[in-house]
Amino acid sequence: MPLLPARPAVTDTRRVVIVGAGFAGMAAAKGLDGAPVEVTLVDRNNFSTFQPLLYQVATSGLNAADVAHPVRGVFQDQANLAFRQATATGVDWDRRRLLLEDGALDFDHLVVAAGACTNFFGVEGAEAHALPLYGLRDAVRLRNHVLGRFEATDASPALIDDGALTFVVVGGGPTGVEVAGALVELFDRVLRKDFHTLAVSRARVLLLEMRDELLPPFSPPSRRHARAILEARGVEVRTATTVERVGATRVRLAGGEELRAHTLVWAAGVRANPVAAALGLPTGRGGRIVVDDHLRVRDRPGVFAVGDVAAAPDRHGEPLPQLAPVAMQAGRHVATQIRADHDAGATRPFRYVDKGTMATIGRRAAVAELPLGIRLSGTPAWFAWLGLHLVFLVGARNRFSVLVNWAWNYLTWDRGPRLILDTGPQAPGEPPGEPVTRR
Amino acid sequence: MPLLPARPAVTDTRRVVIVGAGFAGMAAAKGLDGAPVEVTLVDRNNFSTFQPLLYQVATSGLNAADVAHPVRGVFQDQANLAFRQATATGVDWDRRRLLLEDGALDFDHLVVAAGACTNFFGVEGAEAHALPLYGLRDAVRLRNHVLGRFEATDASPALIDDGALTFVVVGGGPTGVEVAGALVELFDRVLRKDFHTLAVSRARVLLLEMRDELLPPFSPPSRRHARAILEARGVEVRTATTVERVGATRVRLAGGEELRAHTLVWAAGVRANPVAAALGLPTGRGGRIVVDDHLRVRDRPGVFAVGDVAAAPDRHGEPLPQLAPVAMQAGRHVATQIRADHDAGATRPFRYVDKGTMATIGRRAAVAELPLGIRLSGTPAWFAWLGLHLVFLVGARNRFSVLVNWAWNYLTWDRGPRLILDTGPQAPGEPPGEPVTRR
Numbered sequence: 037m038p039l040l041p042a043r044p045a046v047t048d049t050r051r052v053v054i055v056g057a058g059f060a061g062m063a064a065a066k067g068l069d070g071a072p073v074e075v076t077l078v079d080r081n082n083f084s085t086f087q088p089l090l091y092q093v094a095t096s097g098l099n100a101a102d103v104a105h106p107v108r109g110v111f112q113d114q115a116n117l118a119f120r121q122a123t124a125t126g127v128d129w130d131r132r133r134l135l136l137e138d139g140a141l142d143f144d145h146l147v148v149a150a151g152a153c154t155n156f157f158g159v160e161g162a163e164a165h166a167l168p169l170y171g172l173r174d175a176v177r178l179r180n181h182v183l184g185r186f187e188a189t190d191a192s193p194a195l196i197d198d199g200a201l202t203f204v205v206v207g208g209g210p211t212g213v214e215v216a217g218a219l220v221e222l223f224d225r226v227l228r229k230d231f232h233t234l235a236v237s238r239a240r241v242l243l244l245e246m247r248d249e250l251l252p253p254f255s256p257p258s259r260r261h262a263r264a265i266l267e268a269r270g271v272e273v274r275t276a277t278t279v280e281r282v283g284a285t286r287v288r289l290a291g292g293e294e295l296r297a298h299t300l301v302w303a304a305g306v307r308a309n310p311v312a313a314a315l316g317l318p319t320g321r322g323g324r325i326v327v328d329d330h331l332r333v334r335d336r337p338g339v340f341a342v343g344d345v346a347a348a349p350d351r352h353g354e355p356l357p358q359l360a361p362v363a364m365q366a367g368r369h370v371a372t373q374i375r376a377d378h379d380a381g382a383t384r385p386f387r388y389v390d391k392g393t394m395a396t397i398g399r400r401a402a403v404a405e406l407p408l409g410i411r412l413s414g415t416p417a418w419f420a421w422l423g424l425h426l427v428f429l430v431g432a433r434n435r436f437s438v439l440v441n442w443a444w445n446y447l448t449w450d451r452g453p454r455l456i457l458d459t460g461p462q463a464p465g466e467p468p469g470e471p472v473t474r475r
Numbered sequence: 476m477p478l479l480p481a482r483p484a485v486t487d488t489r490r491v492v493i494v495g496a497g498f499a500g501m502a503a504a505k506g507l508d509g510a511p512v513e514v515t516l517v518d519r520n521n522f523s524t525f526q527p528l529l530y531q532v533a534t535s536g537l538n539a540a541d542v543a544h545p546v547r548g549v550f551q552d553q554a555n556l557a558f559r560q561a562t563a564t565g566v567d568w569d570r571r572r573l574l575l576e577d578g579a580l581d582f583d584h585l586v587v588a589a590g591a592c593t594n595f596f597g598v599e600g601a602e603a604h605a606l607p608l609y610g611l612r613d614a615v616r617l618r619n620h621v622l623g624r625f626e627a628t629d630a631s632p633a634l635i636d637d638g639a640l641t642f643v644v645v646g647g648g649p650t651g652v653e654v655a656g657a658l659v660e661l662f663d664r665v666l667r668k669d670f671h672t673l674a675v676s677r678a679r680v681l682l683l684e685m686r687d688e689l690l691p692p693f694s695p696p697s698r699r700h701a702r703a704i705l706e707a708r709g710v711e712v713r714t715a716t717t718v719e720r721v722g723a724t725r726v727r728l729a730g731g732e733e734l735r736a737h738t739l740v741w742a743a744g745v746r747a748n749p750v751a752a753a754l755g756l757p758t759g760r761g762g763r764i765v766v767d768d769h770l771r772v773r774d775r776p777g778v779f780a781v782g783d784v785a786a787a788p789d790r791h792g793e794p795l796p797q798l799a800p801v802a803m804q805a806g807r808h809v810a811t812q813i814r815a816d817h818d819a820g821a822t823r824p825f826r827y828v829d830k831g832t833m834a835t836i837g838r839r840a841a842v843a844e845l846p847l848g849i850r851l852s853g854t855p856a857w858f859a860w861l862g863l864h865l866v867f868l869v870g871a872r873n874r875f876s877v878l879v880n881w882a883w884n885y886l887t888w889d890r891g892p893r894l895i896l897d898t899g900p901q902a903p904g905e906p907p908g909e910p911v912t913r914r
Contacts, residue, residue: 083895099540099892100539104894106669112668118672121630139631191578229551436883437876437891452540452872456522
């Protein structure tokens with residue numbers, strides 16, 4: 037009797053490779069659940085990060101694990117999906133294979149959803165000395181750094197005059213507003229109790245914005261409200277202020293003024309993940325991949341780009357903003373297109389539905405602008421913000437943990453995980469070796 | 476009108492310096508709450524680690540932050556205590572000052588509670604290639620490493636034959652038993668669902684013990700029970716087995732047998748923190764500081780040593796074991812002695828009260844030996860273990876978070892924080908610089 041093969045022979049099932057497990061890539065992967073395709077989702081990390089809450093990790097409000105979810109956990113029951121922890125290095129277009137550092141993946145459809153990275157806009161010293169806040173490692177490092185400044189200053193109070201407790205946040209968009217607001221709250225409500233003799237009240241938080249106002253996408257009343265609340269809580273807001281040079285302990289502004297500051301948080305903007313260029317795809321401003329209104333890459337049949345790495349046009353041909361809702365909707369749209377294409381149906385253009393924008397400033401303070409001109413601020417906006425973020429977090433466990441942490445922080449005016457914990461580098465695939473001997 | 480000084484002039488308040496914020500140091504510091512002394516607690520970390528649960532961090536059962544508590548948070552209301560994040564480097568005995576990497580602290584009483592570190596017993600290659608499990612960084616690195624082996628093997632299944640999924644645990648004491656039991660549980664219950672095509676069932680966990688039986692401090696029935704449960708759950712237990720050499724991917728045993736294993740967890744023992752020798756104190760076996768039965772260091776008036784760094788004699792003159800309960804009781808005892816000395820009372824000898832020993836093996840499986848010959852195993856021992864560890868955790872928030880995580884893991888057969896997340900080195904006091912640019 038002949039032995040049956042353990043798995044069915046190779047069929048003509050089409051292979052979809054998705055690069056990046058952020059909002060866009062995860063939405064595309066989930067959108068293909070049950071479709072007659074073989075999906076491989078590639079990310080250099082084994083987890084998907086919920087970026088809107090990174091600033092809370094950086095300011096000791098949440099655990100790193102609360103805002104990250106193991107990718108494999110999301111797809112335990114999705115039989116047509118394989119995950120691969122790897123870094124993409126290029127594409128062999130003739131053979132239609134995505135090249136990885138340690139292998140290759142054949143594809144019929146390629147979805148590039150590789151996200152973005154910090155854009156230092158060529159500011160001198162920024163890449164070496166500024167602290168970005170785009171990924172989970174950034175957030176943990178910023179937390180370690182901020183707490184480290186207080187420990188160092190407690191040991192040597194003279195460092196205050198040198199700027200060890202001066203925290204400059206560059207960029208007046210939602211991330212900059214959120215991290216500045218959270219820093220003053222951490223200092224005033226928690227570290228003031230932690231440090232018995234240190235003059236914590238001398239800690240300064242400066243929020244610098246190049247343009248004339250904070251929160252450019254918001255309406256003038258929301259902008260004014262955000263600025264008033266930030267200033268009332270102790271943030272020094274300086275608009276129309278440009279950073280010219282960043283050193284380890286000094287920040288020079290355009291015009292020549294020099295700030296003494298041992299910390300510069302860079303929330304001034306992002307550019308597309310450089311992998312976009314490495315893949316040989318056409319890129320435009322900010323290194324973003326140029327796509328048509330179907331999210332397709334020109335002259336590359338079966339190739340899509342979504343999320344922060346891509347510049348999808350809106351109705352007027354302007355690129356859509358690099359926001360989580362755009363990424364999620366685009367990811368879902370591409371999944372639908374791939375399904376439709378499989379049935380030989382026509383693909384449709386992508387229409388982003390703007391459901392509003394929000395930014396939180398601190399305890400019971402936020403601004404939200406919803407469709408139909410609805411504008412919220414203060415406590416209602418804050419609760420709306422909390423609720424929305426809980427809903428969009430991945431995984432019931434993370435949702436529950438974040439809820440519990442928020443309730444705890446709110447009720448006790450405390451912050452939990454204010455640990456200075458670096459864990460050393462250890463690349464995936466590396467044999468146990470040198471890193472583990474550092475003690 | 477003369478200006479008043481901001482703080483009262485220096486009085487003759489005696490200064491107590493405690494080195495180490497583990498079980499012993501924290502107990503000593505808390506025991507001095509309200510005493511007419513000035514306490515400075517020194518630790519190189521800004522957090523205190525609850526070591527008995529580290530193996531759960533290493534096996535993705537708990538967050539790192541669940542088993543660590545910021546030291547300053549514990550002492551927010553203890554007015555006579557200052558914390559200093561620093562590394563002790565020596566003592567100037569003439570001036571009675573503890574020397575730090577970045578300063579010095581004068582003392583009248585010195586309490587050395589610096590803990591232990593892994594003892595590799597000179598086994599060739601162990602320091603370079605084995606993964607210890609004594610500190611929080613060790614636990615996070617072990618977690619990253621274990622999950623990394625599965626990711627690497629999923630990409631290249633041939634690695635299984637090379638030992639990429641073979642996990643060797645050295646040391647059959649409670650830590651070794653716990654980590655081996657937790658690893659098989661992680662593989663069987665969680666990773667099997669995470670990896671759709673990988674032959675997770677080929678993952679092996681070997682527990683090697685040099686002596687003839689596991690869990691030497693336990694009674695023979697408990698030892699047999701633990702071994703039977705471990706084996707039933709898939710751990711390969713090998714007693715009377717000695718490791719001779721450790722490589723990155725190979726482990727050689729005495730007798731010449733070579734195991735293919737990319738992971739070797741070292742739970743074989745500890746030695747005193749080398750700071751004991753650096754301070755110029757008399758040390759004995761395992762580098763532990765020799766103290767009398769009052770926990771005093773001979774010929775060093777006002778100097779005490781407690782916890783894993785010290786060898787306190789029991790009633791028979793034998794050194795007490797390096798266990799958390801010994802450390803906590805000794806820390807409290809020293810606090811009482813320092814108070815008594817202040818009132819010119821006599822100090823008393825330290826008598827350790829043994830309240831029993833426990834080790835957990837996995838879900839609803841543990842062994843516990845209590846006074847009066849009471850022996851528990853299985854579900855009752857497991858619940859006793861859970862309850863006891865919840866009670867001894869520092870901080871209501873950590874207790875609550877651990878309880879929630881345990882309930883979640885128990886009810887869903889899931890594990891949450893299985894993230895591969897290294898955050899790079901960043902020493903306290905270091906200006907923002909190179910480390911943050913690694914992406």
